[in-house]
Each structure stands twice: as structure tokens, then as C-alpha cells.
Amino acid sequence: MKPSYLAPLTLEEALEHLNRRGETVRVLAGGTDLMVEIRAARLKGNTVPPALLDVSAIPELREIRMEAGHLHLGAAVTFHTLEHDPLIKKMVPVLSAAAAQMGSVQVRRLATIGGNVGTASPAGDGITPLTALDAEVKVVSRDKSRVLPLTDLITGPGRTGLAANELIHSFSLAFPAAPERCFFSKIMRRRAVAIARMNLAVQIRLVDSGMIQSSRIAAGAVFPTPRRLMEVEGLLIGQLPGKELFQACGRRAVEAMRVVSGRRPSMAYKEPALERLVVQGLEQTCGV
Template sequence: MKEYTGELGNKQEDFGRDSDQYFAPKTLKEATEILSRYSPNIKIIAGGTDVLVDYFDRLYEIERWLSLKNLNELKKFEINNDRVEIGALLTHDELEKSEIIQRYFPLISQAAWDVGSPQIRNMGTIGGNIANSSPAGDLLPPLMAYDAVFKLTSQNETREVPAQDFFLGPKKNVLRKNEIIEKIIIPIPQKQTYGKWFKVGKRNALIISSITLALVVTFDDDERIKTVKCCLGSVAPVPVEISQIQPLMVGKKLKEIDYSQIGKVVSENISPIDDIRGTKEYRIEVAKNLTVNALNEIERMVRVD
């Protein structure tokens, strides 16, 4: 392979020698320049919890690696005006333990805690979970429910893509070969916002979900629903929002809503498959029950407040 001879200062010692197969730049600018030069023959690695599993028996197929581990600017966590900006390299463990995430986006904190094992939570990143784009990705329904936007950066431009427009299919998304997920931007919810997260699997730990549900409801001062977002994972080729429930809920108080009807609408607007984690019929029934349970839980939270 011809060695890269630019002035990026990114070459690392790999097994005791300089390598033109492994790059670990210290700035996002350097990373996007390397990616632009070698794309598509270079693989980005952050925590490695997905890519190393996907390629564990065929690592030889990877021509070059671009490690993001030294990009401290992607590890920042900031509140700017009315939104929170989460660096793409923050780990699941950092998300779960963050007081800001717990306060404003509790469903993200809960979903981060539900990811794999402690080892995976300490290594896996929010950007990696997004880029992997698995229909079972635990963080994806909560991010959609909170109206997250992903900032994507390349050598020559940046763009912001709403979460609901990012996913195209199982492990497919709109991320271009020369782009890196820089940060996740989420508006801070209003005070009268309540949410519920559910993850269902075959056992209580270390599972890939059979179905996940994130429900976020915002009320006005009269306890009427202003907005509602119901997002599910593992029920379609991509994480989905069930927008069909909005006209049945917005403008109403919870006591005016038939929860079983809302659950039925949710179950009718998903397209699960049969696999080792559950049948299509099982997921449809569970989606309905989880929706009803989530609404009951949110009603309880409103009463307590």
C-alpha cells in the first residue's frame, strides 16, 4: 500500500512501527481529511463494540482503520441555549450516569443502562449506536422520541439530519462515506414532559431487544396533551414513530383517552418479523400492551406531580 504523505501528523506507532493502515488523529479536521482521502477503503472505529463483532472472523477485509479515540472534541457535553449537545464519543455509561441526561432525557439514561454488559457500556458510544443503525439499537427510539438531530461532518461541509430521517434500513442510514457523526443535538423538553421506556427480551440482562418502546408526552397547564411521540425498535426495518396516535391524543386529557385504542393503533402500524427473539404475532401483542402500560405509568407520574 502507498503510504499517506500529508501533513496531518496523524501517523501512529502500531505494533512498533509506523503504519499506513491505522490512523488515530487528534482533531476532527484531521479525521475528516483522512476519511476524505481514503474513503471508502477505510473503516471508522470508536468503541469497537459493533464493528469488531461484525468483522471478528474477517478483519483482514479492512484495508485501513480510522480510530476516533483521540478526538476529545467529540467527547464534549454542552448546554447551548435551549438544547443539549452530546458528543458522539460519549459512552453509554457516561449517558446513563449524567445528571443532565437523567434530568432532561430520562429515557436515554434508562436505555443506555439497558445496553449490554458493563464492559460494553463503558466502551460503546452513542455515535456508534447511531451509525450501526440496528433496528434493535436501544438508544434509537428514545432519541427519536426526544426529537434528536444528528450533526454530520465531512471535510468540506456539515449538515444536520433529524433522527427520524436518518435510518434507511437494517444497518443502513444516510451517513455518507466521507462523513463522521460529530454530535447529537436535542432540544430541552418543557417542564410538563413525561416519558416511559420499555425494553423486552428473552432474559433480564445482556440481551438484544425483542421490542423497545419510548413514549414521550408533553402537557399544557390544563393537563391537555400538546405533543406525543411514540417510537419503537425491533418492530420494523428501522426504528419507527407511530404518528397515527397523535390526532387521537393531542388536545385531550389522559382521562379522555381510551388507552386500549391507542395500543391497538400502535400494534396495527408496525411491521415486525419472526426471528429467534420472537414471532411477529408476539411483537404485535407486546407493542399493544407496552403502549397501554406506558400510558398508565405516565398518568401515574402526572398525578404524583
């Protein structure tokens, strides 16, 4: 059976649907993952969701604005907008850089940041920079709303803590008090239109003396759920950028991956790749 399709134009209406239909409805926010998933289910003869709730046309979910030192990003903002919007490019360039490498031009026109987070893939290209930037996510239902760290919302590969009647509303990103350098890199099996084999977001603040004052680092497809590489960040604070330091950071990142993700066959590739990616990311960010 084909799912029925609902496309409300207001948030209230959408939340009403969610409240009423709960688990029988899947939220569609771009659909570049969901439609692929539904097609695969249909081909296998598995059940498909009876209804799709398309939230991408709700104006409130498409808002981008600055408020009190924070950037507010609606859940239905597309990757195309993340890639090109002047405000986002200026304030959170690491997110723009990540968006530019996600999918194809066509996919970026449809795919949304809320959808990317909702899919909760460990390799999600939007999730890694949001994690590095300590994004908070606002989740709403008909009767209440709550704000929580993004890392708390995603509970496992492909799993979130969203209740059946809840919808990802928006993200909030704190602006750095001083200019920071940033970097995003993605390893793919080809140079475009591929799921990340691994990705890395880095944001670093250097003070005038050249010392590293703060650092935020997150890696995708490395841990089952998004988390910052605090182990590596700790090594950097108060240090001067340098090759040996960065190499130690690379090794530390690999140790963290081993501890959290355990040993699997894919680690033969991922260990050297993560080590090199971290070194390269730090070198490029700090201009070493």
C-alpha cells in the same frame, strides 16, 4: 489480514483520513458492534475492512453542553456517560434510562451514541429515544457539514445515508418548554446483556387539567427504520389519560406496524407485545 488501526486525536485529522481513504476505512466508535462484526467476517473467511479509524479519543466528539435550549451531544459520548451524566439525566431522562439497559457495564463503557446510530440496527437502544425526541444529527466531512433529522440519516436496517468521507459529529436535542414525563422499556430474552426484542420510548406532557398536551412515542425493532408512532400520538393529544384510550393506542400501534413492516412470522409475537408495551408505557408514564 488484520485491519490497520488509526486513532487520530483531532477531528481535522480524522476527516482527512476519511477523505483520503474513503471506503477502505471503517469508523470505530467504541467497537462493541463493529468488532463482533469483524470477528464474524474473519471466521467466515469474508473480507474485513483494511483500516479502522478510531474516533473515540477526539475531544470534540465527546462534548456535552447546553446551547440555546438544545442539548449538544458529541457522537463519541459513551452509554456509560449517557447513563450517569447529571445533565443528561436531568434534561433527557429517557435517554439515560435507555442507556442503562444497553449491553453490559463493560459494553456501556465503550459503546457510543454515534456508534449506535451508525450501526443503524432497528433495535438500537440509543436510536429509539433519540427518535422520540426528534434528534437532529450533524454530519461532517473535510469540506462541509450538514444537519439533518436522525430519521433521515438512517435509510434501512443497518444502512445510513452517510457518504464515505462523512462522520457523525453530534446530536442536538430540543428541550421541552415545560416538564414532561417519560418512560423507556426494553423487552429482552433475559434481564440484561441482550439485544432488544423490542423497545419503547415515551415522552408526554400533561397540563394541569390532566389533559395530554403533547406526546412523543417511538418504538424499536418494530419498523425497518426509526420513526415516531405519530398514529398513536395523534390519538392522545387533547385527551385525558385512561385505560380505554391507551388500549386504543396499543391497537393503533399494531396497525401501524402491520402497514409499515408487513406480515412476517415474528409478528405473532410482536403484535401482542407491541400492543401491551404501548399500553403499559402510557399507563406508567401518565400514572394511570
